[in-house]
Amino acid sequence: MIRSLKLLVLALLLAVCVVHAVIEPSLYSPDDNVKILNNDSLEIELYNSSNCNFVQFYNYFCGDCRRYAATFKKLSWKLYDWRRVLSVLAVDCAQEINVKICRDYHIRQTPTLIVFPPHFQRTENDLGFEIDKREPDEIISTLAEYISKIKFTQQEHPNFEPINKTENVFTADEDLTEDCKSKPYTVLVYQPLNSTIGRDLILELLTWPMVTVRIVDNRALLGSLGLIPESDELAIMDCVGNVSPLEPENSTLTAYVASATRFLQSANYQPVAPLVTTQAPTVAKYFIDEEQQAIISTVLSQQPKVYRADLEQAIDSLLHTELPKVPVFKGDNMLALQQLINVLRLFNPLNASGKLLLDRIYTFVNSIGNNGELSGVAFQLQVQNLEKKLPKVFKSKRYVGCIGSGPFLRGFTCSIWTLFHFLSVESSKTAVLPPGAVLRTLHGFVQHFFGCKDCVQHFLGMAERRKLFSVNTYDAEILWLWEAHNEVNQRLAGDSTEDPKFPKQQYPGPDICGKCYDTTWSRNEVLSFFKAIYDRKNLSTYGLPTPIGYD
Numbered sequence: 001m002i003r004s005l006k007l008l009v010l011a012l013l014l015a016v017c018v019v020h021a022v023i024e025p026s027l028y029s030p031d032d033n034v035k036i037l038n039n040d041s042l043e044i045e046l047y048n049s050s051n052c053n054f055v056q057f058y059n060y061f062c063g064d065c066r067r068y069a070a071t072f073k074k075l076s077w078k079l080y081d082w083r084r085v086l087s088v089l090a091v092d093c094a095q096e097i098n099v100k101i102c103r104d105y106h107i108r109q110t111p112t113l114i115v116f117p118p119h120f121q122r123t124e125n126d127l128g129f130e131i132d133k134r135e136p137d138e139i140i141s142t143l144a145e146y147i148s149k150i151k152f153t154q155q156e157h158p159n160f161e162p163i164n165k166t167e168n169v170f171t172a173d174e175d176l177t178e179d180c181k182s183k184p185y186t187v188l189v190y191q192p193l194n195s196t197i198g199r200d201l202i203l204e205l206l207t208w209p210m211v212t213v214r215i216v217d218n219r220a221l222l223g224s225l226g227l228i229p230e231s232d233e234l235a236i237m238d239c240v241g242n243v244s245p246l247e248p249e250n251s252t253l254t255a256y257v258a259s260a261t262r263f264l265q266s267a268n269y270q271p272v273a274p275l276v277t278t279q280a281p282t283v284a285k286y287f288i289d290e291e292q293q294a295i296i297s298t299v300l301s302q303q304p305k306v307y308r309a310d311l312e313q314a315i316d317s318l319l320h321t322e323l324p325k326v327p328v329f330k331g332d333n334m335l336a337l338q339q340l341i342n343v344l345r346l347f348n349p350l351n352a353s354g355k356l357l358l359d360r361i362y363t364f365v366n367s368i369g370n371n372g373e374l375s376g377v378a379f380q381l382q383v384q385n386l387e388k389k390l391p392k393v394f395k396s397k398r399y400v401g402c403i404g405s406g407p408f409l410r411g412f413t414c415s416i417w418t419l420f421h422f423l424s425v426e427s428s429k430t431a432v433l434p435p436g437a438v439l440r441t442l443h444g445f446v447q448h449f450f451g452c453k454d455c456v457q458h459f460l461g462m463a464e465r466r467k468l469f470s471v472n473t474y475d476a477e478i479l480w481l482w483e484a485h486n487e488v489n490q491r492l493a494g495d496s497t498e499d500p501k502f503p504k505q506q507y508p509g510p511d512i513c514g515k516c517y518d519t520t521w522s523r524n525e526v527l528s529f530f531k532a533i534y535d536r537k538n539l540s541t542y543g544l545p546t547p548i549g550y551d
């Protein structure tokens with residue numbers, strides 16, 4: 001009685017939450033000088049902006065992206081000073097809503113950093129300029145180089161072109177008083193050949209909107225401005241054309257900035273305020289609701305189980321987010337797609353309509369033929385159309401065994417491991433595919449579709465070292481995956497991406513399988529354990545919707 005009452009309460013709690021898709025928190029927030037955009041807002045921003053836009057495309061589930069967040073924040077805090085010319089944006093490609101935009105920009109592995117010019121227009125050949133760097137200093141100098149090549153049109157934007165002889169910079173030709181109010185000073189900086197000191201000074205002084213900085217690249221011109229051509233390399237000109245030299249301590253950027261700002265401060269000007277930042281990560285909108293709390297405590301209190309909800313979530317994400325993001329399937333990645341759908345179809349953990357769906361998707365992708373090609377858009381549309389003709393297959397949008405106790409923890413990657421362990425056990429029990437087929441399918445998935453850069457590199461290295469393609473019995477296949485997963489667990493144990501409630505341990509621990517380990521692993525015991533726990537009949541349906549709510 002008490003038990004069923006508890007279940008009823010849980011069912012009610014869970015039922016309330018059905019309508020709300022779980023909102024994934026964002027790795028960044030506007031407090032970090034990062035604007036969070038999505039499929040509907042990114043291009044409006046890029047197309048309309050008179051600034052450059054620097055975008056990070058990431059996947060929330062990618063450990064590398066999470067580990068990179070702290071570094072990226074420091075970078076974007078610094079870039080706040082450049083906001084007159086550059087905005088910082090982020091898009092989470094792991095969200096189903098962002099499939100189209102991430103496909104359009106050919107985002108494969110994340111994090112991917114791309115900078116766009118003002119009023120960008122996407123074309124097949126122009127998807128922005130990718131910055132293949134991770135270190136903030138390297139990114140800053142790449143961005144500086146990029147920005148300095150931009151011909152900005154707006155008045156408030158800097159001009160990176162050196163002053164030339166014919167240009168009339170000495171007298172303001174229009175409304176003098178207006179000019180003196182908004183731009184009382186111009187800093188003139190001599191930039192020798194192959195130096196970037198003028199460019200860098202322009203960027204450093206962006207926080208002083210009352211000055212214009214102009215580059216002078218020949219000494220003769222310094223002379224015609226009334227300066228000493230051999231020695232005056234930094235000067236200030238007021239709005240009526242009076243030029244006087246500044247006296248920096250030396251010819252470094254630091255000294256130039258110090259000298260120019262000293263002058264401005266003495267004239268009673270102030271820079272615009274810097275960004276107020278906190279070292280503590282600001283995670284936008286995340287809290288664990290009662291539903292998640294209930295699942296976490298149930299999962300932690302039960303004997304370890306394999307939950308069908310996680311297998312469904314893995315397949316759901318593959319079909320609706322990860323695969324449709326691929327611009328085009330042809331050749332090797334077409335083969336990888338066909339293998340993946342085939343394995344899912346044969347060892348399908350879904351119910352009857354889920355089976356029909358995968359059979360039909362399989363027929364579709366297999367009809368393309370070896371030399372044909374299929375766009376991600378066409379794949380996405382076909383999946384949508386086939387789904388419309390069947391009772392709803394994916395009702396739940398919730399991880400159960402893969403639930404995380406905090407933001408960005410577990411979820412998709414956990415469900416992929418769970419799915420492939422399950423598939424390897426099913427393959428051994430059914431023997432409809434040759435041994436090793438599931439591992440080769442996983443290899444194809446990782447190589448072509450897994451949007452997590454370091455995972456891909458590690459896994460492909462491990463596949464070679466552990467000779468994935470030589471596995472030739474079903475039992476060896478199950479054990480290969482077990483050992484590979486343990487190798488990953490070992491590397492990641494104690495990592496900042498670890499969920500403290502679900503620490504990474506060598507699996508299965510003594511509490512789960514007493515016989516599996518006794519000074520060394522007993523491979524036979526591990527095998528029996530896997531065959532029991534990952535057996536289809538032993539899958540738990542806890543957390544899945546049922547006709548009366550949730551079980």
Ligand SMILES: Cc1cc2nc3c(=O)[nH]c(=O)nc-3n(C[C@H](O)[C@H](O)[C@H](O)COP(=O)(O)OP(=O)(O)OC[C@H]3O[C@@H](n4cnc5c(N)ncnc54)[C@H](O)[C@@H]3O)c2cc1C
Nearest residue numbers: 063410413414416417454455458459482485486488502507
């Ligand atoms: C192919 C692949 C490669 C990856 N490479 C990286 C990487 O290089 N860097 C990175 O940061 N992240 C990587 N990840 C993600 C990482 O492995 C975890 O999925 C993620 O950190 C979430 O961990 P988790 O606590 O949910 O447990 P997971 O490791 O995802 O495991 C899921 C569940 O499987 C069970 N399990 C644990 N170990 C085993 C085992 N040996 N055999 C069978 N079942 C087990 C447990 O019940 C566990 O809760 C990779 C993921 C995949 C699928």
Ligand SMILES: *[C@@H]1O[C@H](CO)[C@@H](O)[C@H](O)[C@H]1NC(C)=O
Nearest residue numbers: 043044045046047048049121
């Ligand atoms: C921004 O761009 C979109 C799409 O190109 C356009 O419809 C919209 O009018 C623009 N908005 C502004 C403020 O320029």
Ligand SMILES: *[C@@H]1O[C@H](CO)[C@@H](O)[C@H](O)[C@H]1NC(C)=O
Nearest residue numbers: 039040043096097098100101
């Ligand atoms: C994504 O944006 C495009 C327009 O750029 C729109 O046609 C499409 O419906 C959007 N998709 C989603 C899932 O919002």
Ligand SMILES: *[C@@H]1O[C@H](CO)[C@@H](O)[C@H](O)[C@H]1NC(C)=O
Nearest residue numbers: 161162163164165166167168
């Ligand atoms: C010099 O500047 C003027 C005005 O900006 C421009 O029209 C001219 O083309 C420039 N000449 C050279 C040689 O760059």
Ligand SMILES: *[C@@H]1O[C@H](CO)[C@@H](O)[C@H](O)[C@H]1NC(C)=O
Nearest residue numbers: 191192193194195196197217
């Ligand atoms: C400037 O750079 C070019 C090529 O990058 C080089 O050929 C030239 O010698 C350099 N000049 C000076 C003065 O360093």
Ligand SMILES: *[C@@H]1O[C@H](CO)[C@@H](O)[C@H](O)[C@H]1NC(C)=O
Nearest residue numbers: 249250251252254255256258
């Ligand atoms: C140049 O001057 C700055 C101060 O303006 C000083 O911090 C720096 O150490 C000097 N560098 C050299 C190489 O003298």
Ligand SMILES: *[C@@H]1O[C@H](CO)[C@@H](O)[C@H](O)[C@H]1NC(C)=O
Nearest residue numbers: 351352353391392393395545
């Ligand atoms: C499959 O399961 C879903 C929910 O889990 C349910 O809505 C649907 O009716 C089921 N379909 C069949 C054919 O059993």
Ligand SMILES: *[C@@H]1O[C@H](CO)[C@@H](O)[C@H](O)[C@H]1NC(C)=O
Nearest residue numbers: 531532533534535536537538
């Ligand atoms: C299901 O799990 C139990 C306990 O782990 C085990 O005894 C049983 O054999 C498993 N069932 C199958 C079909 O493997």
